[in-house]
Amino acid sequence: MAADPSAPRHIRLTSHASGQGALPIRWGASTPAERGPIVGTTTKRSHRNVIGTHSGSYSVYRALAVAAGALNRDHKADLTNTAPTDQIGPYPQWTDPGKIVSLDPWGATVAEVFANELAAGYDIRPTIAVTKAHVILPEVIEAIQKGRLKPDNRILLEGGAACVTKAAIEPVWYLPGVAKRFGCSESDLRRVLFEETGGMYPELVTRSDLEVFLPPIGGQTIYIFGNARDLANPDVELTARVHDECNGSDVFGSDICTCRPYLTHAIEECIQGAQRGGVGLVAYSRKEGRALGEVTKFLVYNARKRQVGGDTADQYFARTECVAGVQDMRFQELMPDVLHWLGIRKIHRLVSMSNMKYDAITGSGIEVGERVDIPAELIPADAQVEMEAKKAAGYFTPDVVPDARTLKETKGRAL
Ligand SMILES: [Zn+2]
Numbered sequence: 001m002a003a004d005p006s007a008p009r010h011i012r013l014t015s016h017a018s019g020q021g022a023l024p025i026r027w028g029a030s031t032p033a034e035r036g037p038i039v040g041t042t043t044k045r046s047h048r049n050v051i052g053t054h055s056g057s058y059s060v061y062r063a064l065a066v067a068a069g070a071l072n073r074d075h076k077a078d079l080t081n082t083a084p085t086d087q088i089g090p091y092p093q094w095t096d097p098g099k100i101v102s103l104d105p106w107g108a109t110v111a112e113v114f115a116n117e118l119a120a121g122y123d124i125r126p127t128i129a130v131t132k133a134h135v136i137l138p139e140v141i142e143a144i145q146k147g148r149l150k151p152d153n154r155i156l157l158e159g160g161a162a163c164v165t166k167a168a169i170e171p172v173w174y175l176p177g178v179a180k181r182f183g184c185s186e187s188d189l190r191r192v193l194f195e196e197t198g199g200m201y202p203e204l205v206t207r208s209d210l211e212v213f214l215p216p217i218g219g220q221t222i223y224i225f226g227n228a229r230d231l232a233n234p235d236v237e238l239t240a241r242v243h244d245e246c247n248g249s250d251v252f253g254s255d256i257c258t259c260r261p262y263l264t265h266a267i268e269e270c271i272q273g274a275q276r277g278g279v280g281l282v283a284y285s286r287k288e289g290r291a292l293g294e295v296t297k298f299l300v301y302n303a304r305k306r307q308v309g310g311d312t313a314d315q316y317f318a319r320t321e322c323v324a325g326v327q328d329m330r331f332q333e334l335m336p337d338v339l340h341w342l343g344i345r346k347i348h349r350l351v352s353m354s355n356m357k358y359d360a361i362t363g364s365g366i367e368v369g370e371r372v373d374i375p376a377e378l379i380p381a382d383a384q385v386e387m388e389a390k391k392a393a394g395y396f397t398p399d400v401v402p403d404a405r406t407l408k409e410t411k412g413r414a415l
Contacts, residue, residue, distance in 0.1 A: 020046040023117065025212055027174045028097025032106045032113035038172055040214045041123035043074050051203040052214035054125050056170055059216060076123050079111045084130035086165045086228040091343035099364070101177025102334040103127070103169050103219075105341050127170040134161035135223070139264035140271070148268065155225055155274045162271055165224040169338060173213045181333040218245070218286025220338050225270040225280030232343025234367070237278030240344075241266035241351040242361070244287040244330055247294060255380035256301060256412070258387060262374045266351040269372060273349065283338050290320070291329040299323050302415070304385075311412035314404065316389030332360035339366055353395040371396045385412040
């Protein structure tokens with residue numbers, strides 16, 4: 001039955017405990033039965049045991065679909081044949097409440113581990129999905145043509161398709177753990193989340209008994225080259241990149257940054273590593289424009305290119321800070337969670353120059369061997385500004401760190 005928008009309906013406030021039948025969540029408990037399922041559905045409100053709802057920002061589209069009469073709000077997902085293609089875990093990190101605070105380690109297997117609760121009528125939805133794919137990239141085909149990559153019909157097919165296992169992961173935040181990562185109190189975190197979303201989730205401040213929040217933000221996608229189980233074996237060589245979304249470069253090829261070249265270089269490294277008997281991983285986080293969003297990012301581009309003296313590396317971070325108030329909002333504190341979900345204990349080759357990512361990964365207890373920088377020939381001319389500014393700010397480089405004069409002289413194209 002579709003919703004009739006003209007029909008008057010009372011609004012059920014979420015700020016008061018309805019309490020009947022909601023299952024408790026004990027974050028980090030040693031078995032899924034003790035941990036309890038995440039119930040973020042709106043179909044039966046008395047069963048909800050979290051703040052927020054599923055699908056991150058897409059929950060707003062779901063609301064539009066209900067408002068438009070296209071979606072029955074009581075629709076329950078039919079999970080037939082949706083099970084993961086690869087078994088991931090369980091790993092010891094799953095039951096260490098400090099190791100994973102921003103995703104549900106049991107999120108891919110709810111149909112299996114919470115079968116009893118599902119049978120009892122709880123609407124438990126997966127927050128992780130695992131599938132298989134072939135990925136075809138022009139850079140990989142070019143690498144084959146130039147002889148850098150060789151198809152082996154296992155990891156890389158003759159036509160240039162790479163065989164991967166991929167997983168989509170929605171954020172599930174355990175608020176006490178998230179607060180701890182950011183060094184603030186849980187009550188401060190709750191209040192600021194409430195205020196900065198315009199009061200979107202009143203339970204943040206009224207329901208301290210609800211400790212889990214499904215935030216309305218993008219999640220992560222991981223691409224695994226080789227056997228997913230090998231990720232947890234520190235004796236198998238792991239090549240990994242943790243990449244933050246940049247639509248302009250990743251998808252459309254804008255030349256002002258190194259995002260796509262670095263991403264495709266990492267995929268090439270992952271394929272080579274997997275072909276050597278290792279395993280490769282790209283973890284892609286939806287944190288567009290340093291998590292400032294694309295509008296802010298494009299404003300910064302204009303500010304950089306219109307400033308007196310032009311777009312120089314010495315002003316790179318200053319221009320971002322002028323517009324956004326900060327240089328970067330990605331805060332890598334939560335990023336290693338996905339690595340712990342995969343059971344990773346050692347990354348042999350980390351394809352990243354970011355000191356923030358490196359510090360977050362090693363700080364979470366994962367060993368990092370070699371750090372792999374982007375080959376100079378892959379850096380677009382206009383992206384030299386970003387590259388030199390980042391090296392000066394502490395990004396990893398085997399080259400000489402640029403001095404003040406080099407930064408002033410490294411200049412990008414005008415508008
Ligand atoms: Zn970029």
